[in-house]
Amino acid sequence: SQQGEEDPQALSIQEGENATMNCSYKTSINNLQWYRQNSGRGLVHLILIRSNEREKHSGRLRVTLDTSKKSSSLLITASRAADTASYFCATGVKKSSGDKLTFGTGTRLAVRP
Amino acid sequence: DAGVTQSPTHLIKTRGQQVTLRCSPKSGHDTVSWYQQALGQGPQFIFQYYEEEERQRGNFPDRFSGHQFPNYSSELNVNALLLGDSALYLCASSLRRTTYGYTFGSGTRLTVV
Numbered sequence: 001s002q003q004g005e006e007d008p009q010a011l012s013i014q015e016g017e018n019a020t021m022n023c024s025y026k027t028s029i030n031n032l033q034w035y036r037q038n039s040g041r042g043l044v045h046l047i048l049i050r051s052n053e054r055e056k057h058s059g060r061l062r063v064t065l066d067t068s069k070k071s072s073s074l075l076i077t078a079s080r081a082a083d084t085a086s087y088f089c090a091t092g093v094k095k096s097s098g099d100k101l102t103f104g105t106g107t108r109l110a111v112r113p
Numbered sequence: 114d115a116g117v118t119q120s121p122t123h124l125i126k127t128r129g130q131q132v133t134l135r136c137s138p139k140s141g142h143d144t145v146s147w148y149q150q151a152l153g154q155g156p157q158f159i160f161q162y163y164e165e166e167e168r169q170r171g172n173f174p175d176r177f178s179g180h181q182f183p184n185y186s187s188e189l190n191v192n193a194l195l196l197g198d199s200a201l202y203l204c205a206s207s208l209r210r211t212t213y214g215y216t217f218g219s220g221t222r223l224t225v226v
Contacts, residue, residue: 033214040201043156045214088155098168100146101215103155
C-alpha cells in the first residue's frame with residue numbers, strides 16, 4: 001500500500017519558476033527520500049533527509065521535513081524544461097531485519113519552455 | 114562504475130505462464146530490493162534480499178518469489194501470471210549498513226496478455 005499522498009498530483013509551470021511539491025505520510029520513519037522518474041523508467045535518487053533533520057539543500061533542490069505533521073516538501077528553484085518528470089517521495093524505515101522504502105503517489109511536473 | 118542492470122527491458126507473457134527477471138546491483142552494494150510499479154502509481158515494495166536471504170516482504174502473494182546469489186545479483190520469479198501483474202518491475206540496490214538513497218535500475222516492463 002502507499003505510505004501517503006503527494007500534492008499536487010500534477011503541476012505545470014513556466015521555465016524559470018519555482019516548483020513546490022508536498023508529501024504526507026502515516027507512520028514513523030527513519031528518513032524521507034525524493035526520487036525523480038522520467039517517462040516511466042528508472043528512479044533517480046535526488047535527496048535524503050533524516051528524521052532528525054528539518055531542512056536540506058542540494059543544488060536547486062530544497063527539502064523540508066516536519067515529523068510532527070508527518071509531511072515533507074520539495075522545492076525546485078529556477079526550473080528548467082529538463083526538470084519535467086514525475087517526482088516521488090519515499091519514506092525509509094529501518095528494522096533489524098532490513099529496510100524498505102514506501103512510496104507516495106507522485107507528482108507529475110511539466111516545465112514549459 | 115556500472116549502476117544497477119536489469120534484464121530483460123521488455124517482456125510479454127501469457128496468463129498462467131511463469132517469468133524470471135534479473136538484476137545486477139551497483140558495484141559495492143550488497144542488498145537488493147524489488148518493486149512493482151503499475152501505470153500511474155508509485156512503486157510498491159515486493160521484497161528485499163541480503164546475504165542470500167529474504168529479509169522483508171511486502172504485501173505480495175507467494176506467486177512472487179526471489180533469490181539472491183553469492184555475487185549479490187538477484188532474480189524475481191512470478192508464477193501463474195495474471196493480467197494484473199502487468200507493470201514495471203524495478204530493482205534497487207543499497208549498502209546495508211549505510212543510510213543513503215537507493216540506486217534503481219531502469220526496470221523491466223512486463224506485459225501479461
